[in-house]
Amino acid sequence: MQSKAKTPAEYISELPEERKQAMMKLRETILENLPEGFEEEMSYGMIGYVVPHSLYPAGYHVNPELPLPFINVASQKNFIALYHMGIYSDKDLLNWFIKEYPKHVKTKLDMGKSCIRFKNINHIPHELIGKLVSKVNAEQWIKKYEQALKK
Numbered sequence: 210m211q212s213k214a215k216t217p218a219e220y221i222s223e224l225p226e227e228r229k230q231a232m233m234k235l236r237e238t239i240l241e242n243l244p245e246g247f248e249e250e251m252s253y254g255m256i257g258y259v260v261p262h263s264l265y266p267a268g269y270h271v272n273p274e275l276p277l278p279f280i281n282v283a284s285q286k287n288f289i290a291l292y293h294m295g296i297y298s299d300k301d302l303l304n305w306f307i308k309e310y311p312k313h314v315k316t317k318l319d320m321g322k323s324c325i326r327f328k329n330i331n332h333i334p335h336e337l338i339g340k341l342v343s344k345v346n347a348e349q350w351i352k353k354y355e356q357a358l359k360k
Contacts, residue, residue: 211254220256228284231330232256235282235289235338242339246347247279255283255292260347270358279350280342288319288326291338295345297323298353306341313337 214220221232236256240249247258252275259276262268269275281292296303310318313334319326327333345353 212251213254214251216251217249217256220251224284228289228330231289231327231333232282232284234335235291235333238335238339239280239282239342242342244343244346248276250276252276252278252281255281257281260351264347265351277351277354279345279347285326288328289330289333291325291327292323293325293341294323295350295353296325296341298357299345302341302344305344306337309337309340310334 212220212223214223217236221229221236224232236249239258243249243258246260246264248261250257250259252259257278258280259278261276265277267273267277269277279294281290283290283292296306307318313336314332316329316332319328
């Protein structure tokens with residue numbers, strides 16, 4: 210579900226009451242652990258964390274007018290989603306996350322290629338998400354992204 214909100218705060222304010230606290234806490238976790246160089250903005254109708262044009266002027270190859278996306282969070286119909294391009298593009302990071310997840314949450318990991326789905330908003334592993342967010346800085350992401358484009 211894409212929002213037309215202009216800011217992350219506006220996005221959260223539009224959510225159903227039962228989702229607001231969970232999204233605010235997830236956003237706070239990301240912001241507290243996000244390496245320098247990334248910026249928060251609305252991206253694809255979700256809250257996004259991107260490499261701005263000031264650091265990566267080329268932008269996103271699909272649409273160079275957009276900054277390079279890295280993480281998005283969204284309140285979907287049946288879950289809260291965290292989209293992390295790092296786990297999609299880095300097998301070692303993905304394997305680390307899969308191994309660590311059961312140490313933080315008793316429920317089964319529900320994920321796609323870059324999407325981690327939290328159906329029970331009371332079981333979001335904030336400490337683990339914080340560690341995941343902190344593992345890739347903007348320079349590393351740019352390098353990984355450019356390597357993928359060359360393939």
